[in-house]
Amino acid sequence: MMRNFFLILIGGSYGLLAAAGVFTVLAAVGLVPRFAGKTHTAEYVTIYEEMVIFGTLTGCVLSVFSRYCQFHAWWQQRCPQYVNLLDGAGTAFQAVFGLFAGMFVGCLALAIAEMLDSIPILTRRISFRHGLGLAIISMAAGKICGSLLYFLTELHRTV
């Protein structure tokens, strides 16, 4: 009983602090306000916040309780005849998840780079005035190449 109480204390406080840490970074980078500003939908900011909350909770459940979230195996046990349908749905889900998660991470990466003022400082040092758009396109191209290369050569296995 005492031991369980101790576990609850550890887990609860770690959860509180992890949430504070992760969201302080998100709020400091200011991604969601920028999305809302770009799309001129500032009045829906509350909905976006709700989405951030539920997204994080979903991600938390999926990664902490991953052994209980094996939907494919569960479905295969229940109704083996519809497995093809499930494969299609799985691929579609991967496409949706990958696309939107990629957009978010891309924005996050550049937003963090921008928060450190690396682009303004660089442009001031080498004093270039034109071609900022070109530089940004090159950055995006570099990110695509790097990401594809990473998955293609399975760099993550070398660590």
Next chain:
Amino acid sequence: MANATVYLKCERNVEVQSEDVFLSDMAALRCMDSVISAKLKALKVHHFGSGDARRCVISSLHLVKLMEETCPGISVQIVGEPDVLVERVDVDRHKGWQQWAKCALVCLVSFFGTAFTIMAYHNDVGINDVFTEIYRMVMDREPQGLNTLEVSYSLGLAAGIILFFNHVGGRRLTKDPTPIEVAMRNYEEDVDKALISTAGREGKEVE
């Protein structure tokens, strides 16, 4: 009539829907003489032509000049912003299906993006290894099935997020603005400042 004092309080950012911008659209006025006040409020400040930019920056000195031309002998006190950013918007900008599509897009990006971010974070810190280690330390046996630590961590995470964002399911815990609302206002202010100073540098400000 002579020597009446007019207090002029400009907004920083104004949206108008018509082609003509009047003084009452972009500033609040205070004057003891109601005739002068009414006359100045109806003063036309700017006209958006069909080929013009949809955005312009007007200096409050320009407003003072126009006001003094309309009512000679008044003295104007500026108490608000020195420059006003005027934007012309279409009437239907704040509704329609495009608005919903954009909203849905941002919702999807926020949802999947943060789900991915927290999973990547858990992966980075190796959360399952840490939990197994702590469980072994405290309970002196291998964790089996759903354990207390994982459940209390998830509950703690949820509580932390709700405390941080200050609302859940559309209901607020306290009356303070949420962090994203604060960041939103800061961002809008930064954009306005940048637009105004760009207009000043390029000499496009109406003075």
